[in-house]
Amino acid sequence: MRFMASYDLMETMRNTQQWLGASASSLGSYPAFALVPNPALTMMSAWGEVTERAFKRMVTKPGWNIHSVACADGRDHLISIEKVIERPFGDLIHFEVQGRETMPRKVLLVAPMSGHYATLLRSTVVSLLPDCEVYITDWHNARDIPVSEGKFDVEDYTLYLVDFMKELGPDVNVIAVCQPAPLTLAATAYLAEIDPDAQPSTLTLIGGPIDPDATPTEVTDFGNRVSMGQLEETMIQRVGAKYKGIGRRVYPGLLQLQSFITMNLDRHSKAFSEQIFRVSRGESTDGDPHNRFYDEYLAVMDMTAEFYLSTVERIFKHSEIASNTFTINGHQVDIGKITAVAVKTVEGANDDISAPGQCVAALDLLTGLADEKKASHLEPGAGHYGIFAGSSWRNNIRPLVLEFIDQNAAKPKPEAKAAPAEKPKKAGGQPNLTAVNS
Structure with missing residues (x-):
């Protein structure tokens, strides 16, 4: 149960960060705040949007999107x-x-x-x-x-x-x-x-x-x-109660993602800080390079x-x-x-x-x-x-x-073709000997 509790703890932390991001995005975008322009509110909304998207993608299998x-x-x-x-x-x-x-x-x-x-x-x-x-x-x-x-x-x-x-x-x-x-x-x-x-x-x-x-x-x-x-002691946990594989011993995707990001922490930190500023300036879209890359990179299994x-x-x-x-x-x-x-x-x-x-x-x-x-x-x-x-x-x-x-590549073997059927004899009793080439 100890390893199941640690799995659920990681999922709880991820879920909490997603909720905080959604809350910050909603609060910072509240229509009444537009009457009092404040860069801090704009940045809070941008931070929330980027944060919610990032933590939501961690438990979402991407689609192939090849139409x-x-x-x-x-x-x-x-x-x-x-x-x-x-x-x-x-x-x-x-x-x-x-x-x-x-x-x-x-x-x-x-x-x-x-x-x-x-x-x-x-x-x-x-x-x-x-x-x-x-x-x-x-x-x-x-x-x-x-x-x-x-x-x-x-x-x-x-x-x-x-x-x-x-x-x-x-x-x-x-x-x-x-x-x-x-x-x-x-x-x-x-x-x-x-x-x-x-x-x-x-x-x-x-x-x-x-x-x-x-x-x-x-x-x-x-x-x-x-x-x-x-x-086995540090990497392996048991799937928590939220999923069908409850009790299965796994190397959790969230733990793997932590290792991936740690390898290039400075580069990832810079990428996310720059994305927050882009969102605050209205320059971000669903298909921009940052979102295309991290929607895939953060989706772990x-x-x-x-x-x-x-x-x-x-x-x-x-x-x-x-x-x-x-x-x-x-x-x-x-x-x-x-x-x-x-x-x-x-x-x-x-x-x-x-x-x-x-x-x-x-x-x-x-x-x-x-x-x-x-x-x-x-x-x-x-x-x-x-x-x-x-x-x-x-x-x-x-x-x-x-x-x-x-x-x-292996060349396909030619299919054996059936021998052409003999044509009926012409008048006079001589067969038609015309060959059919294939």
């Missing part, structure tokens, strides 16, 4: 979201472009489960939609999953990916962004052993910690500075305790992927079994989360893969976010990834 996309035919096509597979901890969803023929490129985006929702990859999805059939893993917030659904750790995550790949078939091209890169590599290797015909055509790993010790950063080295006991702890212990502390000793249900996965899937790694030269060297380490593990099926790219000047959603992705990386897919 249409312009295609090669010059028309805007509406987008509908379809669930291909529904599971307790995450779904496989498809962005259906209405009125457009199925595109030959089929792409599965594997979204991170590292505190933010899959909507963090919204701009990545938008950039791929005109040229691809896009699928994505949509992970659920652990606080909304009843305890009766059981556990969810790194092995369960990997098996979800295996099932998603098998569902989409061998012509799918997988792109894993950041945190899931090691587990996506393991899932591909697992398929190579148990169901080779279900392997994807290509695998692109973007900024993932395949070998965190290759070039340690403050983020990837965190697991080596603390013991598992310390992590709880991770199951077993997923967070097993990630730290197995991926970072014991380097099971880097040492090729990862197991699933007692079966050791051998990354060297990948022999047919073309693999490309992408890194950002200025990435301070998964520094250059961590992701490209995957290529050394692919001992059974021919060199011509391996590729890597280091994007100059790009940080972590830029390699999958910023200008570096749009202008440089995306074209390279699509080119890699086109060069290595």
